[in-house]
Amino acid sequence: MTPPTQERAQRTREALLWAAAEEFDAHGYAGAGITRILKRAGVTAGALYFHFGSKQGLADAVVAAQARTIVPRIGSDGLQRLVDITLVWAWQLQSDPLLRAGVRLAVEQGGQGGQDPSSFHSWKVLMEECLHAADRRGELREGVDPERVATFVVGACTGVQLYGQLRNGRKDLAEQVVHMWQLLLPGVAAPGKLARFDLDVRRGMGG
Template sequence: MARQERGVRTRRNILETMAGLINEVGYEAATISMLVERTGLTRGALYFHFSSKEEMARGVLAEALTSEGVREQEFKLQEWVDIGMLLAYRLPREPLMSAAIRLSIDAKARNVLGTRWPDWVDLGRDLLTEAKRRGELLPHADPWSVAKLAVGSWTGVQLVTEALPESAELVEEISALYQLLLPNVATAGVLARLDTSPRRAEQLARSIPGAASETVHVPAT
């Protein structure tokens, strides 16, 4: 059991180190030699856990697709909002998540690794489909179309927020996005009871074991 726990910690350390390199220098410039130097592991130890740099990067990508911290709510629309708000709160604070987003928007990395955007759209579509079944969505709101639009808009807001130093914190900008989007898809009775506040995202994040609560500066690539 102790050996298994060490293996889990080592694997996590490799992923976190890989994420740090991606945030600092980008996927293409990150090398196994850099990982060896920063982790203190041998190449053999690295390759015991991951067969290649590409597999490590895919492990980082997998971290972004999560509903961790989201609890069952009265409205499925609230759960859908909570997922996006939580990601916005955690991304600037957790290098693994920020690196996963960088991999998704890096055209060269995307050609090699693929992207999790289709998975995000599918996750949103499933929640929105259930929301529509429960009468939470307006008749014209198509779950797949709304999910796709939301993922694209979320990503765009994240990129612009990072590029413009005068922007508010990402979670505040994403809160504003939902406040603009939801009146066009949610029924009036449900809309009035949805919480899109950044404070809610922070409270949900604090329930996640090991989740960071302080802002971590992520250098631009």
């Protein structure tokens, strides 16, 4: 047996990741079937264990891959970048299997009294970077702590989409996120900079 070329290995890995995301989104972690993932991806069990080690490894990789679907769409900086990340997320959550699986795996974990915050951590790090950049740009209100704001925004977005899922299948999630920023910006942004931020819901569309 010849080793796979790097390109083919990459394609196999991607196929597994997307197939797993669709399966976790539809059935949750416990309900996801390895056999169905393999069939959907068109690969062998050997490939799954080669690339991800286990079902848990596959779930971890799905969670870690979320930010990848968001970040390349965004050209803004600082606080506007943070706003844009949450808006793109809100729109993409309607359709992107990686994001949908990521949020389902994270919420399941929390609901079951889990103890592993890694599913939230990559979001928090991403948001913290935006807030540190905002701080350097003088965009933050005095006394605002980037790490604490990032922690709050990750939690708030998680809960807003969860409640939105139950209220109306998340169909107004992007508007809810705009409203979150209308409420939050006066407490987060420096008063003199408030007017410069654009909360148009369409900022998160397309891409």
